[in-house]
Amino acid sequence: MAADLDMNEIHWLMDMFNTVDVGLVVLDRDYKVCVWNGFMENHSGLLPSAVKHKDLFDLFPAIDEKWFRSKSESVFVLKNRSFTIWEQQPYIFRFKNYRPITGKAEYMYQNATFIPLTNIRAEVSHICIILYDVTDIAVNKKELEDLNKKLEQMSQVDNLTQLTNRGHWEDLLKQEYLRTKRNEGCSALLMFDIDHFKKVNDKYGHSGGDEALRHIAKLLRSALRETDIAGRYGGEEFVVTLLDTDKEGSVVFAERLRQLIESSPALHKNLEIRMTVSIGLACFNHEFKDHERWIEAADKALYSSKEGGRNRVTSFDDIKNDL
DSSP states (O other): OHHHHHHHHHHHHHHHHSSOOOEEEEETTOOEEEHHHHHHHHHHOOOOHHHHBBBBBHHTTTOOOOHHHHHHHHHHHHHHOEEEOOTTTOOSOOOOOSSSSSTTSSBOEEEEEEEEEEEEEEESEEEEEEEEEOOHHHHHHHHHHHHHHHHHHHBBBBOOOOOOOOHHHHHHHHHHHHHHHTTTOOEEEEEEETTTHHHHHHHHHHHHHHHHHHHHHHHHHHHTTTOOOOEEEEEEEEEEEETTEEEEEEEEHHHHHHHHHHHEEEOOOOTEEEEEEEEEEOOOOTTTTTHHHHHHHHHHHHHHHHHSSSSSEEHHHHGGOOO
16 A cells, blocks of 8 residues: 555656656756656657757757856756856746746746755755746846846937937936046037027918928938937927037037038928028036036027027137127
């Protein structure tokens, strides 16, 4: 009777071993496979008889051998369990993902536990790896992270022009102010707005005005270097931070931008919308006690361009003695 019970228990254990929804792999000290359960068979397509006593890295050359040996050796030597999660290592065995709910994932994301197995001399002769399919969790987390990134980007971008919005641009300007001050470098700030923009809205409607703003933003992006930062400051007013640019370089950029806008009309319902802009620029100066004073200097230069007849470029350095 006792023997029958023992046999039943063994049968139950083997049944659970092969049907449990986790991977179970036992390796010896030479990293040869000793045990391979049903989960591993189903996802790898390899029968236990096909992998038994075979070198793990020969069977699965895609395994990061250096990382895997380092992880396993600590278990063999220290006799302590070790864990790995998908965020550190997406998977150990590159199994395809067949779950319909998480079909976006190309492969199975895995968590794993490495367990030391001792012999009768209390030596760790084998390790057991328990493999958990955490694809659902990983995909959900990655989708949430992607969504948060998109929301963060949306909070930093002006919806109409797709330029940096005022708040985010000003945060970046503050960083540039501190960087330039610390490194004793040179950078420049441009502010410009569309001359008589109200006439554009009156003549072409607000849809025409929106198209004009999008067009200006497109021209501005085409003129920028990779390091420059452009934004919509509000209404028809735009701003540009020119990194590591002196007065001469900023004047050249501003004049080129002014001419580009003047010679490139926007199109709205097959009608040309011709525009000009007034530009004010201010190079970084240690006399500016914060980035807001830098903005004020560029704004005063912009006001001077408007007062001087519009469609022109004015540098703060050229007017500050007259203020």
